[in-house]
Amino acid sequence: MKKLLDRMIGSLVFKIALSIVIVETILLGLFGGYYVQYFGAEIDRRIAEQISAPGRLIQDEQLKISVISDPEQMELLLGPHVQEAMAIGFDGTIYHTMDPMMIGRSVKDLPDFPKDELRADMTEEVLFTSDDSSGRNMVSITPLFTLNANQPFMYAYFKVSTEGLEASQRQMQSVLLIGSAMCILLTSALIFLFTQQTVLKRLITAAQFVNNIQIGKLSSRLTPMGRDEIGTLERGLNAMAESLERRTLQHQIAQDALRDSEERFRDFTLSSADWYWEMGADLKIAFASYKFYQLIEEINGSPQGQSFDKLGLHSEDQDGWRYLNSRLSAHMAFQNIEFSWTSRQGEKHFGRINGVPVFELDGTFKGYRGTGSDITSQRRATEEQQALQRQLATSQKLEAVGQMAGGVAHEFNNCLAGILSFAEVARAKIDNPDRVKEYLDHVISLGERATSVADQLLMFSRRRIDQPTNVRVYSVFSEMEKLLITLLEHRIELQIWSNEPELHTRVDPTQLSACLLNLAINARDAMPDGGTLQISSRSVEIAPLAQRSVDDDEETYPDNVSGKFVVITVQDTGMGIPDDILENIFEPFFSTKEPGKGTGLGLSIVHNWVEEAHGFINVETVEGEGTTFSVYLPHVEATEEATQSKDVIDSIPGNGERILVVDDEQSLRTTAGIILEDAGFKAVSAKSTEEALEILKSTDDTNKIDVILTDVVMSGRSGPQLIIEALRQNPQYAVVFMSGFPARSRKELDKLLGNYVFIKKPFRPAQLQKAIHDALALRAERQST
Structure with a gap:
């Protein structure tokens, strides 16, 4: 028992509990004394209020003064400890009292009565305590006044013993003392039990854990019970045990981790669709994942020890490898470098690589690590x-x-x-x-x-491919007018005008015409009963967003545009566009027309083309009144563009040159032959490529052909195939192509031939003569060089 007591007194738990008990005792003593005084004062206040109440009620005429002579009423009003109650005249005569024997006597005859308190100048009640043979008492004297009197005509006197108050105070003090003692004991017991379970027990467990570590049980671990100081100690002891165990098994764990890491990386590289590579400080490939190694080996042998530009890959960008080498030389990261290669099957593939530099802790450059991927499917999908x-x-x-x-x-x-x-x-x-x-x-x-x-x-x-050029907008209007009149039929009136006829913008004129045509078709369909279609142009200066007036709500412009724009307005008097579909009109395949009467692509293509031309579209519509499409295109200054004159070309006579006219259309061969013969040339005609080649083979120096005039598109072998075969036999022929599909034909010819002369069907006689003359001049220039 003594040993247990010594152990308890010497324990940290006991010291903590004792400290808490002392602090609690001091705090409870202070608060207990305060509350004893507070309760005593509160009882005094309530007794004083109770003893003065009858006098105030009598003064306010809420009680009759005769109630003083009734002991039972006084006991109800003042409690069981009432001593005296009297109504005293201003001369000291007792008029009412609880003791009938005292009526008519003077207070001067009473030995313990406070006579000095009955003053003629008294205006408010007086409360005070007095001690006599019966003990401590509380006295209340209330002056009573008649109407408009300035001095009391009588006094209400009440005397109550404080014996009950003192008994209550002593009882309260006893309760507080007993409650404080029980609280201290109970709190101390709870604190002791709590600390015993939460502190001492955990410390004993920690001591046993340390003993286990000392005897070599490194796998032992504590279970932290919280985040307090002891919990921190427990976690620290666990960390120490883990560190000791890790150091003991460090070599074996390192080998296992290395083997697992190598297997994992190998599995990733084998199963991943991407490539992984690494290069040393010499910028040569030091490691390549299986798929990357297989790719390079197929096209250029092993990638080991090779730089990127030696792997047989071809940059898709002209400066791609130069940019890559500059980033590698500067030891900087690079992303999305695209390249291509040709497989053994002859198929072209595309790839993309990324890389980041690797440095030692001291900043020494170690090389690069990066990834790559095959983007062939993405490119083809695009x-x-x-x-x-x-x-x-x-x-x-x-x-x-x-x-x-x-x-x-x-x-x-x-x-x-x-x-x-x-x-x-x-x-x-x-x-x-x-x-x-x-x-x-x-x-x-x-x-x-x-x-x-x-x-x-x-x-x-x-x-066709877009061919932007400086376009005079009103000229496009004029060229489209006849076509639009035919398209709109006679039920719709077409009005074309411009306040500024010399406005220019840089777009493909064909695409601009197609844009106007699509908008006109939509306007026509919106006016089934006829109406008016206005096409006009003007210019507008759009200020940057920061300089726009907040009060200017006439036009709504995108936030990112500014500068001078050409505004092409297409306005109809049709049905208008409902508000619920206005936001969808530029979506592909969105159409309000009946099935089979529209694809829903017109406005979508117009919108996309305008955006590609760095412009935008605004739409204003009122149901039942009409719709206005405003196409905004960047304004440019007018420049002199080389244009083919539409005037009649003066006649250019020939000097007996022999012209081979090749066309599968009899009327054109006849017409061309007549034009050439009248101009001084000699014409020979053929209806096909095969017949033309036979004629060329049968000629000699006396009847040689000087110029081959051939159609591009013919039944059987085409005109370009004829020219390639003919020039292979004799490169001295002059060549003129003719076609009714000028844009498509010239695009195809550009891929096949170098210099040639082209004339569009149908042609005027002087235009044909000039084309023959230009071809002969081109041949002479070629022969001289």
Whole structure:
């Protein structure tokens, strides 16, 4: 027992508990004394309030003064410890009292009565304590006044013993002392038990753990019971044990980890679709994952010890390897370097690599580590997507051409009717040269009119690459006017005007015409009962976002645009666009037309093209009144562009040169032969490539061919194939190509041939003569060099 007591007294738990008990005792003593005084004062206040209450009630006439003579009422009002209650006149005579024997006596005859307190100038009640043979008492004297009196006519006197108050205070002190003692004992016991379980027990467990570590049980661990200081100690002891165990098994663990890491990395590199590589400080490949090694080995042997530019890869960018080498030399990271290679099967593949430099802790450069990936499928998917977009654009253009077919057929019929009529009249007036010339001029005019309609059709149906040039916007309006009149039919009035006719923008004129055509088609469909379509142009200066007026809400511009713009406005008086679909009108395949009457691509293609031209579109619409599309394109200053003159070219005569005319159309061969013969050339015709090659083989120095005039597209072998074969036999031929598909044909010829002369069908006689002359001049220049 003594040993246990000594152990308890010497323990940390006992010292902590004792300290807490002392502190609690001091705190409870202070708070107990405070509350004893507080409760005593509170009881005094309540007794004083109780003893003065009857006097105030009598003064306020809420009690009759005769109640003082009733002991039972006084005991109810003042409690069981009431001693005396009297109504005393201003001369000291007792008029009412609890003792009937005292009525009529004077207070001067009472030995312990405080006579000095009954003053004539007394205005408020007086409370005070007094001691006599019966003990300590509390006295209340209240002056009573009549109406408008300035001195009391009587005094209400009450005396109450404080014996009950003192008994209550002693009882409260006893309760507080007993409660404080029990609280201290209970708290001390709880603190002792708590610290015993939470501190001492954990310390004993920690001591046993240390003993286990000392005898070699390194796998022993403590279970931390919290985040307090002992918990920190427990975790620290665990960390110490782990460190000792780790050091003991360090060599074996390191070997296992290294083997696992190598296997894991090998599994990743074998299963991953990406490549992994590493190079040393000499910028030569030191490690390549299996797929990267297999790729390089297939095209250029082992990659080990090779630099990137020696691996047989080809940069997709002209400066790609130069940029990569500059980053490698500067020991800087690089990303998304794209390259290509050709497999053994002859297929072209694409890849992308990334790399980051690696440094020692002291900053020494160690080399690079990086990744790569095969992006062939992504590139092909992108190309397919672009091809699909081109097909969609072409389909939309063809849809527009289809919608124009009726009007175009009508226009062609008008032209052909006029040509036939004037030809018949000219034949009838063959003896009148002046009238024949007049009729033939009308025939030529109608032929040019039909040619203009055909050119418009080709412009919207052919596939082409954008060729931006400085375009006078009003000129495009003028060229489109006839086509739009045909498209809109007679039920819609077309109005074209501009406040600034000399506005220029840099776009592809064909794409601008297609944009106007699409907007016009939409406007036509929005006016089934007829209406007015206005196409106009103006310029506007858009200020930067920071300089725009907050009160200017007439136009809404994107935040990132500023500068001078050309505004092309297409306004109709149709049905308008409902608000619920206004946000969707530029989405591909979104259409409000009936199935089979629209693809929903027109506005989408217009929107995409305008954005590619660095412009934007605003739409204003009112249901039942109409819609206005405003196309904003960047403004440029007017420049002199080299344009082909449309005027008649002066006649260029020949000198007997032999021209081989090759075309599968009999009328064109005959017409071209007549034009050339009249100009002084000698024409030989062939209806196919095979016949032309036979003619060329049969010629000699006496009847040699000087110029080959051939159509590009013919049945059988094409014109370019004829020229390639002919030039292989004799490179001295001059060559002129002719075609009714100028944009497509010239694009194809650019890929096959170098210098050549091209003429568009249909052509005027002087244009054909000039083309033959240009081809002969080009041949002479080629021979001189």
